[in-house]
Every structure is written in C-alpha cells, then in structure tokens.
Amino acid sequence: MSFDLYFWPAGATKRPQQLADRLAEENTRGLVPDARVLAFRAELLRRWPELDGRIEPEHEEARYVVLTLAFGWPAISALPVLARAHQLDCYDPQVGRLAVAPAAVGLEGASTLEGRVLAHHLVRALRQISAYIGYRYDDLDEEALTGALDDTDDEAGPWFDYPLAGTPALTIFLARSQGGSAVSIRVEGLMNLVLSARIDTVLDVY
Incomplete structure (x- = not known):
C-alpha cells in the first residue's frame, strides 16, 4: 500500500486540501514556477535515489512535487524537515493537514x-x-x-x-x-x- 505527500512553496494557500485536490487533477492554477521546488526535487533524488519514479510530475516542473511512498518508508520523518529547509509546505492528505517538522531536527539532523x-x-x-x-x-x-x-x-x-x-x-x-x-x-x-x-x-x- 502507498500514500501521497504534496509539496509546494510555503504559504501558497490557506486551503491545502483544495490545492491538493486540484494538483491531483494536474490543475496548477495559483502556483507559479519556483526554483525552491526544483531544488527540493533534486535533493530528494540525491539523498534517496530509490525515489526515482515515485515523484510527480515526472518532468522537471518547478511548481510542486507529489511524492508516492510505501507505508513504513523509513525516512518519512525527514521529509517535512527537508521541505522546511527549502521553504516548502508538506501536506499530508491522509490526515488533512500540513506536516510539521520535528522541532529538534534540522537539515543536518x-x-x-x-x-x-x-x-x-x-x-x-x-x-x-x-x-x-x-x-x-x-x-x-x-x-x-x-x-x-x-x-x-x-x-x-x-x-x-x-x-x-x-x-x-x-x-x-x-x-x-x-x-x-x-x-x-x-x-x-x-x-x-x-x-x-x-x-x-x-x-x-x-
């Protein structure tokens, strides 16, 4: 079984569920290209090469990232930390809210x-x-x-x-x-x- 996480520039919306629903239909209205998103995507693949093929959109669209993960993926807690370091929000549709990075963990651990x-x-x-x-x-x-x-x-x-x-x-x-x-x-x-x-x-x- 798998689940999705959504990443977009911090503060891009006050209604994250609605934005995630639109992105699931590839509707990027309200988002503009952002170098931070592209840098985040590249950093994901650098740290975890096994994520290749699990990142959407597959082309290097610099507006948002959707990541599909298997339940129990071991580094799940690191993702909000990495997103925060790139000034992105991390939205978890399973719980219907933005994921919060653990306060004790920074980009270097x-x-x-x-x-x-x-x-x-x-x-x-x-x-x-x-x-x-x-x-x-x-x-x-x-x-x-x-x-x-x-x-x-x-x-x-x-x-x-x-x-x-x-x-x-x-x-x-x-x-x-x-x-x-x-x-x-x-x-x-x-x-x-x-x-x-x-x-x-x-x-x-x-």
Whole structure:
C-alpha cells in the first residue's frame, strides 16, 4: 500500500486540501514556477535515489512535487524537515493537514531526540536503534538494563544512561514514566538527517 505527500512553496494557500485536490487533477492554477521546488526535487533524488519514479510530475516542473511512498518508508520523518529547509509546505492528505517538522531536527539532523516507548518494547527499540548505527546489541546489553530503571523517574530524576558504541556513537538516557507502563527515552549524539528520521520513527512506533 502507498500514500501521497504534496509539496509546494510555503504559504501558497490557506486551503491545502483544495490545492491538493486540484494538483491531483494536474490543475496548477495559483502556483507559479519556483526554483525552491526544483531544488527540493533534486535533493530528494540525491539523498534517496530509490525515489526515482515515485515523484510527480515526472518532468522537471518547478511548481510542486507529489511524492508516492510505501507505508513504513523509513525516512518519512525527514521529509517535512527537508521541505522546511527549502521553504516548502508538506501536506499530508491522509490526515488533512500540513506536516510539521520535528522541532529538534534540522537539515543536518539532530543532536537530541526524545520520546517514549512501552516498557515491554524497550529492548526491541534499542536493538533497532543499534542496528542503524552498526552496533551489535546482545545479551550483555540486556543484562546491563536489568534493574537499572527501578529507581529512575522521568520528572524528578535520576535517569539511567547507556552508551551505544556504533557509528556514530550514541548515548541513550532512560527513565520510568510515572503513572504508566512507558519508558521515557532521550537519544544524544551526532545524527544526520536520515538517522534522525529513522530513530524518530522508532520512538513513534514503539
């Protein structure tokens, strides 16, 4: 299954759904050629060559971009960031609103990402993050977590910190969330745009 995302110059419309409906019919009324759109299209293909054939219009029309993606595409969170960097809006017709770039993520990535994961999904989340940076997360890592969060508190502290010695090296900060079955997680390190988006997706999924 797939879905579409629409990109056009920031502030081009106050009625994004209506504009997306028109663009779906190739009606570009109200949009003018814009070099930022062309630069964004080129940057998409530079970063993710596999998107070739998923970008419309197929010719280099510099008014808008429609991107067709498979559900679960790993760098989805990076797209609003890249659009913002090119001064474009990103409209998601599935939810009927403009997509907002995560505040912590810039064009070159993030140094800190925060979120929550369900306690019983924590190991899976850490294994996935480790895989992204080439770190072999094994039984010794799991043993290090045993009992480590018992006295933590995501509001009053303390937090438990644990290094993942991959490329890049990351430090994971963990603390129990009061009144729930979730664990608050903070990831710190020099993460580029793609890695930031992948980790941000992990924090959303788990």
